[in-house]
Amino acid sequence: MAKEPIRILTKNWDIKNSNTIEAYIKNGGYKALEKAIKQMNPEQVMDEVKKSNLRGRGGAGFPAGVKWGFVPKDSDKLKYLCVNADEGEPGTFKDRYIMTLDPHMLLEGIAITSYAVGISAAYIYIRNEYIESIAILKTAIQEAKAKNYLGASILGSNFNLEIYVHRGAGAYIAGEETGLIESLEGKRAMPRIRPPFPAAVGVFNCPTVVNNVETIACVPSIIEHGGEWFAGIGVSKDGGTKLYAVSGHVNNPGVYELPVGTSLQKILYEHAGGIKGGELKAVIPGGISASVLAARECDIAMDCQSVAKAGSMLGSAGIIVMNNRVCMVEALFNIAEFYAEESCGQCTPCRSGSHWIKNILERILHGKGKTDDLEIMLSFIPGIMGRTICAFGDALCGPVQSFITKFRDEFEYHIIEGKCNIRNKLDIL
Amino acid sequence: MIRLKINDIPIEIEEGKTVLEAARAHNIRIPTLCNQADLAPYGGCRLCMVEIEGYQRPVTSCTLPCHDGMVVKTDSPQLKDLRRFTLELILSEHPYSCLICDKKEDCAKFMLCIQKEPVTLGCKYCSKDGKCELQVLVEELEIKEIPYPLTYRGLEVERWDPFFERDYNLCILCNRCVRACNEIRHAGVIQFQYRGPDTVVGTAFGLTHLETACQFCGACVDACPTGAMSERYGKWGGVPDKKVSTSCSFCSIACEVLLNVRDNAVISSEPEHHPLCVRGRFGISQFVHNPKRVTEPFLKKGTRIVEVEWDEALQAAVEKLREFKGRTGIIFSPNLTVEALDALIELENSGFGILGTSLDSLSAYADFSLEQFSKPAPIVVLNTDIIDDFSVLMLQIRKSWKEKTPLIVIDSAQTKTADKADVWLQPKLGKEEDLLQLLFSESDKRNTTGVANELIETVKAMFNGNGAYLFYNPSNIAHVKLPGSVKAIPLFARPNLSKIMNMQVQNSNDILHDDSIDCLFLVGESPSLKKTYKVIIAQDHFIPACGYDIFLPAATFAEVDGSFIALDGKRRTLNKAIEPVGKSKPDDWIIKEITNNLGVEAGTTTRAKEPTQKATPKQVKPTGKYPFHLVVRENNYRFRNKSLSSLMKGFKKFRNDDCLWIHPADAENLKLKDGKKVQIISKDFSLTMTAKVTDSVPAGTVYAFHDPSAGLVMDKIVRLECIES
Numbered sequence A: 001m002a003k004e005p006i007r008i009l010t011k012n013w014d015i016k017n018s019n020t021i022e023a024y025i026k027n028g029g030y031k032a033l034e035k036a037i038k039q040m041n042p043e044q045v046m047d048e049v050k051k052s053n054l055r056g057r058g059g060a061g062f063p064a065g066v067k068w069g070f071v072p073k074d075s076d077k078l079k080y081l082c083v084n085a086d087e088g089e090p091g092t093f094k095d096r097y098i099m100t101l102d103p104h105m106l107l108e109g110i111a112i113t114s115y116a117v118g119i120s121a122a123y124i125y126i127r128n129e130y131i132e133s134i135a136i137l138k139t140a141i142q143e144a145k146a147k148n149y150l151g152a153s154i155l156g157s158n159f160n161l162e163i164y165v166h167r168g169a170g171a172y173i174a175g176e177e178t179g180l181i182e183s184l185e186g187k188r189a190m191p192r193i194r195p196p197f198p199a200a201v202g203v204f205n206c207p208t209v210v211n212n213v214e215t216i217a218c219v220p221s222i223i224e225h226g227g228e229w230f231a232g233i234g235v236s237k238d239g240g241t242k243l244y245a246v247s248g249h250v251n252n253p254g255v256y257e258l259p260v261g262t263s264l265q266k267i268l269y270e271h272a273g274g275i276k277g278g279e280l281k282a283v284i285p286g287g288i289s290a291s292v293l294a295a296r297e298c299d300i301a302m303d304c305q306s307v308a309k310a311g312s313m314l315g316s317a318g319i320i321v322m323n324n325r326v327c328m329v330e331a332l333f334n335i336a337e338f339y340a341e342e343s344c345g346q347c348t349p350c351r352s353g354s355h356w357i358k359n360i361l362e363r364i365l366h367g368k369g370k371t372d373d374l375e376i377m378l379s380f381i382p383g384i385m386g387r388t389i390c391a392f393g394d395a396l397c398g399p400v401q402s403f404i405t406k407f408r409d410e411f412e413y414h415i416i417e418g419k420c421n422i423r424n425k426l427d428i429l
Numbered sequence B: 001m002i003r004l005k006i007n008d009i010p011i012e013i014e015e016g017k018t019v020l021e022a023a024r025a026h027n028i029r030i031p032t033l034c035n036q037a038d039l040a041p042y043g044g045c046r047l048c049m050v051e052i053e054g055y056q057r058p059v060t061s062c063t064l065p066c067h068d069g070m071v072v073k074t075d076s077p078q079l080k081d082l083r084r085f086t087l088e089l090i091l092s093e094h095p096y097s098c099l100i101c102d103k104k105e106d107c108a109k110f111m112l113c114i115q116k117e118p119v120t121l122g123c124k125y126c127s128k129d130g131k132c133e134l135q136v137l138v139e140e141l142e143i144k145e146i147p148y149p150l151t152y153r154g155l156e157v158e159r160w161d162p163f164f165e166r167d168y169n170l171c172i173l174c175n176r177c178v179r180a181c182n183e184i185r186h187a188g189v190i191q192f193q194y195r196g197p198d199t200v201v202g203t204a205f206g207l208t209h210l211e212t213a214c215q216f217c218g219a220c221v222d223a224c225p226t227g228a229m230s231e232r233y234g235k236w237g238g239v240p241d242k243k244v245s246t247s248c249s250f251c252s253i254a255c256e257v258l259l260n261v262r263d264n265a266v267i268s269s270e271p272e273h274h275p276l277c278v279r280g281r282f283g284i285s286q287f288v289h290n291p292k293r294v295t296e297p298f299l300k301k302g303t304r305i306v307e308v309e310w311d312e313a314l315q316a317a318v319e320k321l322r323e324f325k326g327r328t329g330i331i332f333s334p335n336l337t338v339e340a341l342d343a344l345i346e347l348e349n350s351g352f353g354i355l356g357t358s359l360d361s362l363s364a365y366a367d368f369s370l371e372q373f374s375k376p377a378p379i380v381v382l383n384t385d386i387i388d389d390f391s392v393l394m395l396q397i398r399k400s401w402k403e404k405t406p407l408i409v410i411d412s413a414q415t416k417t418a419d420k421a422d423v424w425l426q427p428k429l430g431k432e433e434d435l436l437q438l439l440f441s442e443s444d445k446r447n448t449t450g451v452a453n454e455l456i457e458t459v460k461a462m463f464n465g466n467g468a469y470l471f472y473n474p475s476n477i478a479h480v481k482l483p484g485s486v487k488a489i490p491l492f493a494r495p496n497l498s499k500i501m502n503m504q505v506q507n508s509n510d511i512l513h514d515d516s517i518d519c520l521f522l523v524g525e526s527p528s529l530k531k532t533y534k535v536i537i538a539q540d541h542f543i544p545a546c547g548y549d550i551f552l553p554a555a556t557f558a559e560v561d562g563s564f565i566a567l568d569g570k571r572r573t574l575n576k577a578i579e580p581v582g583k584s585k586p587d588d589w590i591i592k593e594i595t596n597n598l599g600v601e602a603g604t605t606t607r608a609k610e611p612t613q614k615a616t617p618k619q620v621k622p623t624g625k626y627p628f629h630l631v632v633r634e635n636n637y638r639f640r641n642k643s644l645s646s647l648m649k650g651f652k653k654f655r656n657d658d659c660l661w662i663h664p665a666d667a668e669n670l671k672l673k674d675g676k677k678v679q680i681i682s683k684d685f686s687l688t689m690t691a692k693v694t695d696s697v698p699a700g701t702v703y704a705f706h707d708p709s710a711g712l713v714m715d716k717i718v719r720l721e722c723i724e725s
Ligand SMILES: Cc1cc2nc3c(=O)[nH]c(=O)nc-3n(C[C@H](O)[C@H](O)[C@H](O)COP(=O)(O)O)c2cc1C
Pocket: A055, A056, A057, A058, A059, A060, A061, A062, A064, A084, A085, A086, A087, A088, A089, A172, A173, A174, A175, A176, A177, A178, A210, A211, A212, A213, A215, A216, A390, A391, A392, A395
């Protein structure tokens, strides 16, 4: 396709005052909303999004148009949109850029989505720590309302929409869609049992669409340029560009917008400036819930199916890079500690299992591991994976299983020698 | 109807039931912990996993609705492994040494004495021993060892609230208590807090339960599968020998209750078909086996009081009744059995004395049944604290309603119900009827109620032409005229109303003011006396405050067979759970013995006086001399001659019902401090109470609970004097 890099989500980021409505409109903003409302009916909008092969950017990679289609049309209840801006997955920091640098793209996406699904109230459930983004979003909503892109009778039509910014309560699990809904209702973020899915019974018992910030921010360009155009950018069944957030041992960490399916090698070496401080040892390709890939497995394309085929997942595309000076026991302990702290506590295997995995890793790390510790940890996996209310349990198992099987020698060294093979000394934290 | 197969057994079940429910209906056991039939499915413990043909993974049967053609397997080696793994994890968070001890069968013989340790480290130290669901599951899943060391949370045991204690070191986070509190009681007092391994049940901001809206109903305690929540009084009572179904007599609702009995003692009580309130759940065993209870007959001989045998006590009573024939007032409590009331009629018919009771406003009495409330409508509560006093009734009424209707409270005082209400209207004292008129009829009367017009309009909009249910306190409101769409239900605290109405008895006040009466026979009552009597015969569980010459110990409702009439006009049965404690005897037995020994010639009925119809007392305005209006509220936490607070510490903490509620501004003027003694003086009485300074009551008004033995029986104008600073 184009030699010029394709910029959809980041196209306005370099402009001065990119987060003001003036700058946004000057660069063609809110044209898509106008097009949707004036020239298309809601079904046509939804069809374009289906055609675009836009997949959810929050982690599960579910096709967005299909999800919207699950919302019952004949329900006489109100329908809601919840934009997931909790961005809790460690290694993920892309949504914040969108909200800070181009909030109107998100708002326009929300408006189009709401028009397509028949929604009149949308919530942006935002991570409490994003103080700057919260202020910017609130201003942007006022600006858009003043110009009638939001509010009552938008652009003279009979479509009304209110957007509310709801500050999260500071828990990772509040990013899980049903945990988010509970939290939004003022309760403790405890994921719900599915079915029913949010599309049928969501917030306040009403049909609800939950989508990630980036997913929604893709919608305006899909409407502007057409679903087929968007689908043509990515790979089959996985369209468009993606914000890859690269962190860890690279020379240029940051957020890179590249077509879905760009090779990991290209992202790491051409865009992120190569490995810093040593050789590549491992990559976590999609936030810490994704299984780790050893250096030799890193020759893959970064789209949902390819990463899945390699035994991991694209997840939120938060790429965490580790060089050969990283102790994998310590890295896994770090991850396990996070999960043990963040489990909502509902399901036995998740709550107690994450606690034990953390405890066992802690003793291995401190040189007090026992010979059967690895087997004990691996034996947890069938009891946790797929056995819990939400995907948190799976998210915990992926890293544990992959770290231990792929870097087993390091774990065994810790256990047998009582010290770290990387630092070659007893690790005292 | 849905057809499915569980373990190759064909099963039919109505739509909407879960696989677990289908299995249970056919006695197929699936291990569970977090499931409780009357609570919403939770799916947290993950023990109830089953395999479904065509499903990739095992699923929790408690959350899975049945589908046609489903093929379910509830047991397989894989499932057993999975359940074991899960239970082992659960136990790693719970002191498990005794659970898996291979000597546990023999342990009880030798180690009983170590119970009551301050910390529970194993079953033998736990009050739930023998009743715990973990013990059953460990046996069922044959767990012999646990590969993980115990993570003891090391939390402080919460012993600071009345009625029950919480040791969350034993909690397995099944969430049943949380759901019970929310779903059964709509109280929302407890919730999980913190995350991960720190997750723990608790109240908002770590408040004590007393500081929250906790009703101390015990639904949480009953839901708990472990010893984490335990009843304070009955916790060491052990495993009951039997459970006896009877009716709670503490209030007019008359809930079905199960009494747990061991060695002829009531060790605890639990709900049978519907929830109980704090009185029925925690009050019964403490009441029956109260240390203040007197279970032997006593006689005053000169200046000494001596214990005597029944023969002598009855003989003495009969002699006195003969001596004071025609000059005896028999004052009885409505909290008696129908059989005892019948026996009293016989006694009165013998012409030895006149009967009286302290019930007012009986004319408002109307039967009602729960079926009357099938249609959801807003609930208006007038001058009664329905959450404290009639919570069970409200829960039952609302249970069948799918939608939640508004709760509107009209009360000059801020009660617990007012706190929970959607709208609380605080009219000026005495303006309640006017406010009702404004709310329910198109009256163009000027609004002098003190409630803002907008608020009245808001409430009217809530009725939306659908009518409402009005629950009111019969002793506060004399006459309310309402449109047909409003169903008004007076809430009487005492039972047996229809029966007592037909008995045509005197008002006890008339008897007490009658100078010709020289002998009192008090059956379950203890009035405040206006004169000295030659003889007082008291028949009760506790010594009356007014003193006595002859005491006849009566058996409590847990110790008798009989019946009484509940608020809905229906008869409730009392089934004897234990033999009468000590030498106490059933009320009807005592009365019949007396009547028989009096040797009555039939047909000598002489009624001393026709019952007088009581006029509604005129409202007197506070004056310079008596600047305060004393409002006396019905006390539903009184039974026979005692308030529950005077008998049980828990009720004292929970109700604080011997306090005088006074507004901070008034207290300040009087230089009266919270918790200090204050003297209340009116034209015809004077008594001392403890002040509770609270802005829940309006200035210029003080509130107290009805207490006949202290003379607190009706509203008055009073003066207050500090006697403690
Ligand atoms: C434990 C857990 C945490 C999650 N956190 C987030 C999050 O912070 N942000 C997010 O967008 N999605 C998160 N998700 C994914 C959401 O559940 C949900 O799939 C997503 O918001 C759907 O939006 P999408 O279809 O646009 O991706 C999380 C999922 C799990 C299981």
